[in-house]
Amino acid sequence: MTIKGSCHCKATTFEVAEAPRTVTQCTCSFCSKRGSLWAYYVPSQFKLTSPPENVSFYRWGSKTVKHGFCATCGCGTFTETPDWSTGKPDFDNPKISVNSRLFDDFDLDKVEVVVIDGKNLW
Numbered sequence: 001m002t003i004k005g006s007c008h009c010k011a012t013t014f015e016v017a018e019a020p021r022t023v024t025q026c027t028c029s030f031c032s033k034r035g036s037l038w039a040y041y042v043p044s045q046f047k048l049t050s051p052p053e054n055v056s057f058y059r060w061g062s063k064t065v066k067h068g069f070c071a072t073c074g075c076g077t078f079t080e081t082p083d084w085s086t087g088k089p090d091f092d093n094p095k096i097s098v099n100s101r102l103f104d105d106f107d108l109d110k111v112e113v114v115v116i117d118g119k120n121l122w
């Protein structure tokens with residue numbers, strides 16, 4: 001079941017292949033200020049449906065993760081990241097984390113929220 005999403009102004013739009021089973025709330029300095037709930041996908045499950053120039057990217061710290069945001073309204077949309085499930089970056093298994101708060105017509109209250117202690121992990 002394809003889920004569509006968009007930023008506030010609709011300049012950045014995307015689709016994911018399926019609904020997330022869980023979403024992640026990270027407590028690191030960036031994610032906690034951004035307020036995102038991340039749903040993780042392999043790149044083949046994510047499709048940017050708006051022009052790529054509508055997305056800008058921010059990299060901080062190690063510059064390992066590309067944090068995408070709408071170039072018009074500023075909503076944090078998705079990130080391009082290595083898999084961090086082992087606690088170290090696995091560049092052979094990239095992930096796209098999508099801000100699930102931007103899913104259109106999706107009941108986010110029915111999805112389990114997993115909290116990771118990014119404040120103390122990195």
